[in-house]
Amino acid sequence: MSEFFQQLINGLAIGAIYALIALGYTMVYGILRFINFAHGDVFMLGAFAGYFLSPVVNRFLPAQSYAGGAVVLVLAMAICALIGMLIEFLAYRPLRNRPKLTVLITAIGVSLFIEYTCQHDAVFKAAPRKFPELIPFTNWHLGGLVLNTNQVIVFVTTMLLLVALTVVVQKTKVGTAMRAVSFNEQAAALMGVNINRIISFTFGLGSALAAAGGILFAMNYASIDPLMGVQTGLKAFVAAVLGGIGNLPGAALGGLLLGVVETFAGGIPGLSNYRDGIAFGVLILILLFRPAGLLGKLQTEKV
Amino acid sequence: MDNAAKRFLFAAVALAVIVSLCSSYFNRYYLGVAIDVGINVILAVSLNLINGHTGQFSLGHAGFMAVGGYTTAKFALLLQGQLPPWAQPLIFVAGLLLGGSMAAVAGLAVGVPTLRLKGDYLAIVTLGFGEIIRVIFQTTEAFGAATGLTGIPHWTNFAWTWSCAALTVFVVACLVNSTYGRGFIAVHDDEVAAGAMGINPVRYKITAFVIGAFFAGVAGGLYAHHKQFLSPGGFDFLKSIDIVVMVILGGMGRTVGVIIAAVLLTILPEALRGFAGYRMILYSLLIIILMLTRPQGLFTFGRAAQRKV
Amino acid sequence: MIGPLLQLQCVTIRFGGLTAVSEVDFQIGGRELVGLIGPNGAGKTTVFNLVTGVYQPTSGAILFAGQPTANLKSNQLARLGIARTFQNIRLFASMSVFDNVRVAVQLHSPHGIRDALWRGRGFREGERAVETQVMELLEIFNLGRFRAANAKSLPYGDQRRLEIVRALATRPKLLLLDEPAAGMNTTEKVALTQLIRFIKDKFQIAVLLVEHDMQVVMGICERIAVLDYGIKIAEGSPAKVRADPRVIEAYLGDELKIQN
Numbered sequence: 051m052s053e054f055f056q057q058l059i060n061g062l063a064i065g066a067i068y069a070l071i072a073l074g075y076t077m078v079y080g081i082l083r084f085i086n087f088a089h090g091d092v093f094m095l096g097a098f099a100g101y102f103l104s105p106v107v108n109r110f111l112p113a114q115s116y117a118g119g120a121v122v123l124v125l126a127m128a129i130c131a132l133i134g135m136l137i138e139f140l141a142y143r144p145l146r147n148r149p150k151l152t153v154l155i156t157a158i159g160v161s162l163f164i165e166y167t168c169q170h171d172a173v174f175k176a177a178p179r180k181f182p183e184l185i186p187f188t189n190w191h192l193g194g195l196v197l198n199t200n201q202v203i204v205f206v207t208t209m210l211l212l213v214a215l216t217v218v219v220q221k222t223k224v225g226t227a228m229r230a231v232s233f234n235e236q237a238a239a240l241m242g243v244n245i246n247r248i249i250s251f252t253f254g255l256g257s258a259l260a261a262a263g264g265i266l267f268a269m270n271y272a273s274i275d276p277l278m279g280v281q282t283g284l285k286a287f288v289a290a291v292l293g294g295i296g297n298l299p300g301a302a303l304g305g306l307l308l309g310v311v312e313t314f315a316g317g318i319p320g321l322s323n324y325r326d327g328i329a330f331g332v333l334i335l336i337l338l339f340r341p342a343g344l345l346g347k348l349q350t351e352k353v
Numbered sequence: 354m355d356n357a358a359k360r361f362l363f364a365a366v367a368l369a370v371i372v373s374l375c376s377s378y379f380n381r382y383y384l385g386v387a388i389d390v391g392i393n394v395i396l397a398v399s400l401n402l403i404n405g406h407t408g409q410f411s412l413g414h415a416g417f418m419a420v421g422g423y424t425t426a427k428f429a430l431l432l433q434g435q436l437p438p439w440a441q442p443l444i445f446v447a448g449l450l451l452g453g454s455m456a457a458v459a460g461l462a463v464g465v466p467t468l469r470l471k472g473d474y475l476a477i478v479t480l481g482f483g484e485i486i487r488v489i490f491q492t493t494e495a496f497g498a499a500t501g502l503t504g505i506p507h508w509t510n511f512a513w514t515w516s517c518a519a520l521t522v523f524v525v526a527c528l529v530n531s532t533y534g535r536g537f538i539a540v541h542d543d544e545v546a547a548g549a550m551g552i553n554p555v556r557y558k559i560t561a562f563v564i565g566a567f568f569a570g571v572a573g574g575l576y577a578h579h580k581q582f583l584s585p586g587g588f589d590f591l592k593s594i595d596i597v598v599m600v601i602l603g604g605m606g607r608t609v610g611v612i613i614a615a616v617l618l619t620i621l622p623e624a625l626r627g628f629a630g631y632r633m634i635l636y637s638l639l640i641i642i643l644m645l646t647r648p649q650g651l652f653t654f655g656r657a658a659q660r661k662v
Numbered sequence: 663m664i665g666p667l668l669q670l671q672c673v674t675i676r677f678g679g680l681t682a683v684s685e686v687d688f689q690i691g692g693r694e695l696v697g698l699i700g701p702n703g704a705g706k707t708t709v710f711n712l713v714t715g716v717y718q719p720t721s722g723a724i725l726f727a728g729q730p731t732a733n734l735k736s737n738q739l740a741r742l743g744i745a746r747t748f749q750n751i752r753l754f755a756s757m758s759v760f761d762n763v764r765v766a767v768q769l770h771s772p773h774g775i776r777d778a779l780w781r782g783r784g785f786r787e788g789e790r791a792v793e794t795q796v797m798e799l800l801e802i803f804n805l806g807r808f809r810a811a812n813a814k815s816l817p818y819g820d821q822r823r824l825e826i827v828r829a830l831a832t833r834p835k836l837l838l839l840d841e842p843a844a845g846m847n848t849t850e851k852v853a854l855t856q857l858i859r860f861i862k863d864k865f866q867i868a869v870l871l872v873e874h875d876m877q878v879v880m881g882i883c884e885r886i887a888v889l890d891y892g893i894k895i896a897e898g899s900p901a902k903v904r905a906d907p908r909v910i911e912a913y914l915g916d917e918l919k920i921q922n
């Protein structure tokens with residue numbers, strides 16, 4: 051029984067990270083109706099930003115302190131927000147209103163470009179690096195369960211970011227504009243919404259969340275490399291589809307669910323080797339039986 | 354006889370055999386590259402049937418290639434010692450057919466569940482299928498798991514490769530250039546209108562997947578007996594992207610353009626060997642610039658035949 | 663054949679909360695030319711989509727030549743003899759005018775994949791026959807000179823006529839025309855009216871016509887059914903329908919209300 055809860059905790063921890071990344075996919079899809087394939091690489095860049103920021107921040111704040119960790123997190127989120135906006139401006143904006151597949155292939159190109167550039171010896175190099183410990187590490191034992199600081203931080207940070215995101219989307223003017231653009235871009239433009247600004251903001255927001263996911267992931271797995279965003283990014287995308295793409299609570303739910311499913315399935319002896327295939331298996335099952343996802347609405351084509 | 358297509362096929366096969374007979378006069382390295390080119394032509398032209406003509410944008414072609422490659426190789430490895438040397442070509446041909454057929458079955462398995470999907474959703478799901486296929490090979494001991502298969506006999510030569518390439522071009526071109534085959538393009542252009550004209554979109558989509566996957570499987574078999582070594586990593590999603598880029602560069606649904614693109618994109622990396630560190634960075638930049646400037650392909654001129662990506 | 667060609671029995675379809683077609687009973691005989699009219703959003707196109715299998719009714723039944731069409735796909739219905747045009751023109755955009763029609767002729771071609779690959783004599787003769795058929799059809803409608811042009815490059819009116827040719831190429835028993843006169847000028851409309859009559863006589867088929875232009879509808883239809891908010895509010899001869907107060911109300915209702 052305690053093993054069940056242990057797996058549940060582990061699954062929710064990874065699931066929370068998927069959720070953070072999935073939100074970026076879902077927000078961009080909600081507004082532009084395309085899959086930002088490079089999103090997983092922004093997640094990776096977030097982790098690397100944390101890696102390089104940590105020693106700098108430690109000059110002002112003590113190493114392995116919550117304050118230092120928080121500063122690293124916020125700075126990395128800001129940097130990635132800028133990167134995300136830059137990608138949108140350079141690669142996607144010129145393709146606005148072009149067929150979706152053109153944009154998808156471009157996004158794949160951007161993703162490969164980031165991955166190969168980062169793997170180059172003059173940049174990050176291909177070899178994995180050890181991620182510094184940002185916060186003091188302790189294991190807590192609750193009955194038979196082990197819960198470590200990093201996992202707690204994952205839950206707390208994800209919760210805080212989700213609340214912040216909800217406030218931004220539901221309560222602020224920008225958020226209202228985002229929802230308007232997502233609902234009907236032309237109508238929103240006629241109402242005086244600056245579409246380019248909103249799209250840019252959406253990319254920034256999504257990329258910041260991905261960066262947070264990157265740092266939380268790196269804290270939990272201790273090792274980072276330029277290709278870490280490939281599998282994780284794809285899984286987060288699956289999470290977004292599972293929840294119903296374009297739907298924010300759906301992305302969060304899908305992320306948690308996928309993390310749990312993956313962790314439990316990985317614990318089954320025969321299945322553990324197929325760990326990387328499980329997410330795609332889930333994706334295919336959803337699309338077969340509930341193409342709109344758990345919380346999404348199905349749209350029929352008008353003829 | 355107004356049968357230009359058949360004549361093309363026979364001429365191409367004859368040419369391939371002649372070149373192959375003279376192969377001892379050629380530089381081995383160039384010969385190897387020529388075989389790589391042929392294999393990529395098969396992959397690109399077969400994917401063009403699915404993505405270009407039928408409009409079922411698939412990102413999982415490497416998966417079908419893997420199925421064919423592993424099947425053909427395993428078949429040869431099992432039978433190699435059992436039969437006399439003169440039976441080798443028979444094992445090879447049977448292996449290629451078997452590999453192609455297994456890939457076709459995989460094509461059916463991918464084509465049916467993805468029927469309802471379109472555009473980028475379909476692309477991602479086929480990508481997922483490709484990855485699942487790779488993971489299966491990566492974890493199956495009988496196929497060498499993560500290490501892959503080694504010691505595959507070196508049976509692929511210029512003649513086999515280019516005959517298969519000619520056959521692929523023949524099949525795809527003949528299929529599409531017939532009253533029956535216009536149905537693929539009708540499904541691509543407008544599924545609802547195609548249905549109203551009595552075209553069964555389901556059937557055409559599945560046919561495209563099955564035939565496309567078959568030839569990808571044959572290409573995989575040729576590849577296995579060319580490199581003499583298979584590892585699951587060689588069939589990852591990047592390989593699928595390579596093939597898709599060939600199709601896009603050549604212009605979706607343009608057979609000649611796609612062949613030219615396959616040739617160029619195979620030779621280009623060889624020519625860039627000196628810049629090994631920057632090669633892939635340049636390649637990804639090429640994709641981005643291509644999509645920004647000429648999404649309809651490099652070799653597409655004239656409006657009538659343009660297909661939207 | 664005895665009995666009507668097409669029969670709608672209490673057909674209803676709902677999209678979420680909206681009842682687009684509500685308990686419609688309607689039938690059409692083998693050689694009839696019937697009009698289906700109604701204000702915007704009345705559900706006319708939806709009726710076409712139901713008859714051609716694009717949508718399945720929420721309740722009720724549709725019979726074609728006495729046979730229930732429930733669960734038949736569009737392509738199966740096309741095979742049975744239902745052809746249509748689309749309100750928002752849906753030609754095959756990457757194909758030539760010729761190929762647009764060729765696709766539709768395929769329905770009756772016995773040659774499949776194997777013949778296309780083998781390219782035997784039967785296949786080549788079949789392809790030539792198809793070519794003749796297509797050209798004949800195009801010539802009847804004066805579209806032969808555009809045969810190699812891209813379908814979407816034609817003038818608007820010709821695109822509408824090409825859609826009709828394409829539908830006829832499937833050799834239908836019932837032809838559904840969705841606003842064929844939309845976007846045409848007066849001369850073109852007169853020509854279209856004659857064309858529809860000609861089609862009905864030459865090909866000996868039934869035609870169901872959705873059209874907003876009353877001159878066209880009243881001029882050629884033998885019978886007219888009127889939809890409003892998905893409900894059939896009137897049916898009968900053009901003269902009778904024109905005089906029906908409910909029809910006048912449906913068409914002018916809003917304007918009358920504004921005036922009062």
Ligand SMILES: Nc1ncnc2c1ncn2[C@@H]1O[C@H](COP(=O)(O)OP(=O)(O)OP(=O)(O)O)[C@@H](O)[C@H]1O
Nearest residue numbers: 350351352677682701702703704705706707708709
């Ligand atoms: N797929 C669909 N999903 C939701 N609502 C639909 C769908 N198709 C049609 N409708 C709705 O059904 C109603 C009837 O539409 P329909 O297109 O049949 O009208 P129409 O009589 O053809 O009008 P028009 O003269 O403007 O062409 C409209 O309110 C339309 O919005």
Ligand SMILES: [Mg+2]
Nearest residue numbers: 706707708749
């Ligand atoms: Mg309509």
